[in-house]
Amino acid sequence: MNVQLRDTPLVQATSKIAIADGDIHPARFKASEFDPWLDQKWRDRIAQFGTRQRQPWQSGPAYPKSQPNASRRDAVPPEGGKQGSSLAFMQQQHLDPNNVVLGILNPLGSGQGIQDVDLSIALCHATNEWQIAKWTSQDKRLKASVVVAYEDPIASAAEIRRYADNPDFVQVLLLSRTSEPLGSRKYWPIYEAAAEVGMPVGIHAFGYGGNPMTPSGYPSYYIEEMVGHSQAQQSLLNSLVVEGVFARFPTLKTVMIEGGSAWAPALAWRLDAAWKRLRAETPHLARLPSEYIRDHVWWTTQPLEEPEPRSHIADAIGWTGWDKFIFATDYPHWDYDDPATSLPLKISESQRHDYFIGNAQRVYRGVA
Amino acid sequence: MSRHVVAAASEIAPGERKLVSVRGRPIAIFNLDGEFYGMLNRCPHQGGPMCEGKITGLVTAPEPGKYDYSHAGAIVRCPWHGWEFNIRTGQSYCEPERFKTRTYPVEVADGAAVVEGPYVAERIAVSVEERYLVVDL
Numbered sequence: 361m362n363v364q365l366r367d368t369p370l371v372q373a374t375s376k377i378a379i380a381d382g383d384i385h386p387a388r389f390k391a392s393e394f395d396p397w398l399d400q401k402w403r404d405r406i407a408q409f410g411t412r413q414r415q416p417w418q419s420g421p422a423y424p425k426s427q428p429n430a431s432r433r434d435a436v437p438p439e440g441g442k443q444g445s446s447l448a449f450m451q452q453q454h455l456d457p458n459n460v461v462l463g464i465l466n467p468l469g470s471g472q473g474i475q476d477v478d479l480s481i482a483l484c485h486a487t488n489e490w491q492i493a494k495w496t497s498q499d500k501r502l503k504a505s506v507v508v509a510y511e512d513p514i515a516s517a518a519e520i521r522r523y524a525d526n527p528d529f530v531q532v533l534l535l536s537r538t539s540e541p542l543g544s545r546k547y548w549p550i551y552e553a554a555a556e557v558g559m560p561v562g563i564h565a566f567g568y569g570g571n572p573m574t575p576s577g578y579p580s581y582y583i584e585e586m587v588g589h590s591q592a593q594q595s596l597l598n599s600l601v602v603e604g605v606f607a608r609f610p611t612l613k614t615v616m617i618e619g620g621s622a623w624a625p626a627l628a629w630r631l632d633a634a635w636k637r638l639r640a641e642t643p644h645l646a647r648l649p650s651e652y653i654r655d656h657v658w659w660t661t662q663p664l665e666e667p668e669p670r671s672h673i674a675d676a677i678g679w680t681g682w683d684k685f686i687f688a689t690d691y692p693h694w695d696y697d698d699p700a701t702s703l704p705l706k707i708s709e710s711q712r713h714d715y716f717i718g719n720a721q722r723v724y725r726g727v728a
Numbered sequence: 729m730s731r732h733v734v735a736a737a738s739e740i741a742p743g744e745r746k747l748v749s750v751r752g753r754p755i756a757i758f759n760l761d762g763e764f765y766g767m768l769n770r771c772p773h774q775g776g777p778m779c780e781g782k783i784t785g786l787v788t789a790p791e792p793g794k795y796d797y798s799h800a801g802a803i804v805r806c807p808w809h810g811w812e813f814n815i816r817t818g819q820s821y822c823e824p825e826r827f828k829t830r831t832y833p834v835e836v837a838d839g840a841a842v843v844e845g846p847y848v849a850e851r852i853a854v855s856v857e858e859r860y861l862v863v864d865l
Contacts, residue, residue, distance in 0.1 A: 426810055433807030434780035696808050701774040 377712075379699055380462040380720035382660040383564070383617055383688035384454075384502070386495055387429075387444035387467075393494070397486035405479060412475040414539065415568035422573070423585040427694040435692035443692040447498055454691045455501060458699050462720055462727050463502045464531060464688075465491055466564050466617065470507055472535055473567045480509035485519060488529075496528040503727065505533035505562060513546060517553035524557040530724035532559050535567025536592040536619060543599030551609045558725045560613035560658070563596065565589035586695075593619030594627050597657065601631065604644040606652040613723060614657050618690060621659040622667075625679035628653050654681065658723050660688035661715070662697040674705050682711045686720045729864055733849040737836055737859040740764070743801060747779040750865045755832055757861060758783075758815045760802055764861055765815050766832030767804070772820070776808030778829065786812065786821060835862045 388394065395403060415422055427433060431443035435453065439446060455463060467490075471483025484507045491504035506523050508516035516532075523529040532554045540546055542563065554561045566589070572578045574588045575595070593616055606612060616624075631649035635642070645652070659680065667673055677685060690696050699716070707715070721728040734748040740759040747769055748755050754769035756779035769779050785800040803821075805812050812821040813829050820827035839856040842849075847862065854860065 427807075432776075433782060434777050694808060694810065696774075698774040698776075698808075 376457075376459040376700070377716060378459050378461040379687055379716040380464070381454075381458075381460045381689050381691065382464045382562075382615065382686035382720055383662060383690050384450075384463045384465055385444050385468055385691065385693060386450075386465050386491070387442040387469075388490075389441040389445040394483065394486040394490055396493075397489040398482060402479060402482045405476070409476075411471060411479065411483070413568040414473055414475050414570040422568070422578075423582040425694070426582060430694055431692045432694050432696055447495060450691070451499065454689070455499070458689075461501055462717065462724070464562075464720075464724065465495055465502055465504050466533055466562065467491065467505070467507055468535075468564070468566060472507060472509060472533070473511060473538065473569070477509060477512050477515075481512060481515045481519075484509045488519070488523065492526075492528055503530040503724065504528050505531040506559065507533050508550065510534050510547065510550060511539055513549040517549040520550070520553040520557055520559070527726050530559060530727060531562045531615065534561060534563045536563055536565050536589065536596055537567040537569040537571070537573075538596075539569045539571075541599035541603075542596040543601070543603030543605050545603065548605065548608070551605055551612050555609045555612040558611075560615050560723055562615040562617050563593070563619075564617040565593065565619045587620075589618065590620040590623055594623060597624075597627065597653070598631065600656075601649045601652050602635075602642050602645065604642070606656045607645055607647075612656060615660060615686060615723065616657060617660045617688070618662060620663065620665060621661070621680060621685070622665040622673065622676040624653070624657075624659065625676065654684075658684050658686055658719065660686045662688040662690045662702070663695050664697055664702055670704055673703075674707065677715075682707075682714055683719055685715050686723060687716045731847045732863045732865060733837075733842055733847045733852050733854065733860045734834075734863050735852065735861045737764070737861055740861075743783065745779055745783070745804075747777075748863075750832075750863050753865065754779075755863065756804075757834060758804070760815060764834035764836060766834045766863055767813070767815065767818060768830035768832070770829075771806040771808065771811060771813075772827050772829050773806065773809060773811050776806040776811075778804055778806060778813070780807040781805045782807070783815075784812075786814075832863050832865065835864075836860070837862045 429442050435443035437446035437449035467487050470487035471480050474480045487507045495502045496504050506520050506529050508519050520532055573585050628650035635649050732750045740746045742759050742761050745756050745758045755766045756769045758765045767778055769777050781804040784803050786798050786803050788796045802815050803812050804815050818829040818831035837860050839858045842854050842860045
């Protein structure tokens with residue numbers, strides 16, 4: 361018979377440059393994974409009363425996601441469970457083939473911002489211990505974020521200081537939609553503690569602050585929530601600058617996560633123009649707003665805007681600064697950016713190095 | 729160009745798909761009501777594996793408030809970003825002028841013909857009783 365039998369692997373092994381990933385979402389295989397760090401009273405409370413988000417909808421996200429668990433359909437682990445819940449599969453599908461040598465964990469849905477603040481504090485602490493037990497102690501490439509119950513900034517600051525000397529933690533994690541704009545002095549103890557321990561404050565899109573999703577009210581479609589994350593990020597950045605957070609904490613670093621970035625130059629230009637006219641209203645600012653943004657804010661890349669022609673994104677990145685971007689995939693979420701294809705530009709070696717790893721090594725402590 | 733036997737026809741039921749490799753190229757083979765279609769397993773957007781996408785239909789609106797549903801079972805959505813492609817033609821529905829995913833004609837051949845050859849089979853044991861899916865590449 362005229363048939364050749366051949367054994368061809370479906371996936372070709374490739375050698376790729378080492379990269380950082382500033383936004384990886386680990387998930388629980390089952391809800392009880394937090395139990396070792398949750399007192400029985402909290403487990404009972406969750407079983408009897410649940411966890412209430414600060415939003416008018418009492419269960420589930422206000423805007424249901426377009427894909428199950430907002431995740432890639434190919435990211436379900438072979439052993440089952442949520443996307444992102446298996447370290448072995450994360451290694452096999454993402455960390456190893458993409459040569460991720462530094463992965464920042466940003467656990468979502470872990471209890472940040474829920475209405476019962478004492479329960480939020482307990483869940484956030486459980487999340488932090490779980491990150492060590494399930495992730496960072498098992499794979500040295502992964503680093504944790506201190507998840508804090510940000511509506512209680514005093515408790516949050518204590519949680520940050522608790523991990524001050526633990527090298528597995530490199531960032532403090534906040535969400536963008538809080539009950540008050542994040543520059544409000546209510547939140548200042550968080551920034552004070554973060555600056556003290558040398559961790560940047562990462563501010564990730566999402567959360568439910570009790571306010572409408574957009575400044576003009578509740579939208580009709582999920583796509584409006586998606587792009588509305590940029591508006592939330594713009595408002596909180598405005599607030600951080602003009603409330604004087606960066607003036608007050610000169611060593612504070614922040615990382616804007618998953619809110620886009622091409623809008624940043626326009627916001628800074630507009631703030632500068634307005635501040636020159638209105639300076640007397642905010643005399644506690646000693647410098648132009650754009651200078652505070654330039655010195656205190658980094659940006660994760662995903663979801664990178666996709667303009668036509670694509671070269672426009674290089675202009676936008678250049679206006680903000682090639683030294684300010686931290687590559688991120690958002691694995692395993694469905695709006696994942698692929699390291700090989702998401703930046704289809706000819707750029708210099710040093711720009712590529714900074715974008716994919718160098719900037720991250722300078723922002724997060726102890727990872728270079 | 730050579731003829732590659734990629735699977736037995738019975739391996740892929742209507743509505744199902746299978747990932748195969750032809751000369752190192754990953755190709756998703758779809759069975760649409762007994763007709764077979766091949767599509768490169770890399771989305772033209774960022775490279776998502778099309779074979780793992782959801783198979784669905786196409787919702788269009790000739791005017792606001794009026795919805796049409798067509799192409800039931802003939803649209804695959806990329807498992808990463810949800811871009812929609814026509815399984816038969818590879819056409820993208822977001823930017824049809826610019827994006828098309830590579831498609832490959834799939835022929836169904838009788839086992840007897842396959843045994844006579846010449847064909848290249850990727851780990852397929854061929855029997856005269858079966859029918860086989862063949863891709864030219």
